[in-house]
Amino acid sequence: MKKTIKSLVETFPILHRYLGLNFFKNFLIIFIFFSLLIFLISSLNFLNFVKSFSSELMLEYALFSTIVYTPLFVPILELAAVAKTIYPFIERKLNWSIFAAGIPPTRFVFPFLIVSSFVSLLLTLHFQFLYPKAEYIQHLDYLRAKNKPLNEGIAENFWFKNDKGYFLHFQLIDLKGKKAFDGLYFKVNKNFNLQKVAYIPKADFKIDGNMIKIEAKNVNIYTKKGVEEKSILKLKIPYERKLLKVKKPSYFSLTELKDLIFFSKKVGINYYPYLWELIKRLIVLVLSILVPSVAGVYLFSSTRLETFFKRITLLLVSLIGFYVTLLLFQTLVFKNSTNPLYGLILIIPFAVWLLAIIGKEKINQVLIELRDRFRL
Secondary structure, three states, rough: HHHHHHHHHOOOOHHHHHHHHHHHHHHHHHHHHHHHHHHHHHHHHHHHHHHOOOOHHHHHHHHHHHHHHHHHHHHHHHHHHHHHHHHHHHHOOOOHHHHHOOOOHHHHHHHHHHHHHHHHHHEEEOHHHHHHHHHHHHHHHHHHOOOOOOOOOOEEEEEEEOOEEEEEEEEEEEHHHHHHHHEEEEEOOOOOEEEEEEEEEEEEEEOOOOOOOEEEEEEEEEEOOEEEEEEEEEEEEEOOOOOHHHOHHHHHOOOHHHEEEEHHHOOOOOOHHHHHHHHHHHHHHHHHHHHHHHHHHHHHHHOOOOHHHHHHHHHHHHHHHHHHHHHHHHHHHHHHHHOOOOHHHHHHHHHHHHHHHHHHHHHHHHHHHHHHOOOO
């Protein structure tokens, strides 16, 4: 293992290693600074809406807000880190000496590509394990700060699953009136094949200690053997604030979102919110690799500081514009039920635009470098 790592390190020139290490160091510095900024803004925002102040609650809200929001801006932070890494070369015209030695700027895509791929891997783990829990806790802290009861309001797309393969879904739940509407009750096997299913048009429920007790009348349960008629269907599920957990798709991990999407399609439930949440995170992951790789080639080929700053501005405005477009598209998904798959189309013109600004010739050089480097 050590020999493999050593040979891999030796494969890359000293300059590549210097750029990669400095890019990663600059990214960490910028990431920490931006996290502190988000923490401060979240603390001030907490003071703006809090009705029952608690310093402990404020710190927890600010901390989990930072965990939620900072990673979403990783592509922009990487762009800043690339610019900070390359700036000394442009300022001292060191890149001219490199070009004079016959080394094209496209060769410097490798350090940024490798480091950004590592960052993207960390970001994937964050979206899988930390992000959903942080978003959920942040919302609970928000409700506590505003003195809002945790069991009031409207919850949409309520899901519950127990260890025995039973699923329960309600399209709409009135937490205050203790009514649930448009529900489905399932039993599936290990392969997610339906064993039992029941439609529940309306149900009453109450919260009794740690349990949510649900009661529905005149329900037919369909199985492979026939119909099981029940005048009253009674269900018990643990409370544990599950009713809140279903209000936003962002409370689910990547794998949970995937399972919900396939299962919702199978039984005819609206899966667009879950699909969009998954696509949104995947877009951030793609951008976390694409942006620094393109920026590395584009900025390193600058011949003057004026050109360097113009190119940074162009990349930054393009990236911010893309983020705004995603927010507008998200509104269409939730309010107009627009197919989230169209969101994938949004990244195509943006990617083409990024590649266009560095030019066809440089793209071909990058592909040749990749082929020679990895012997494709």
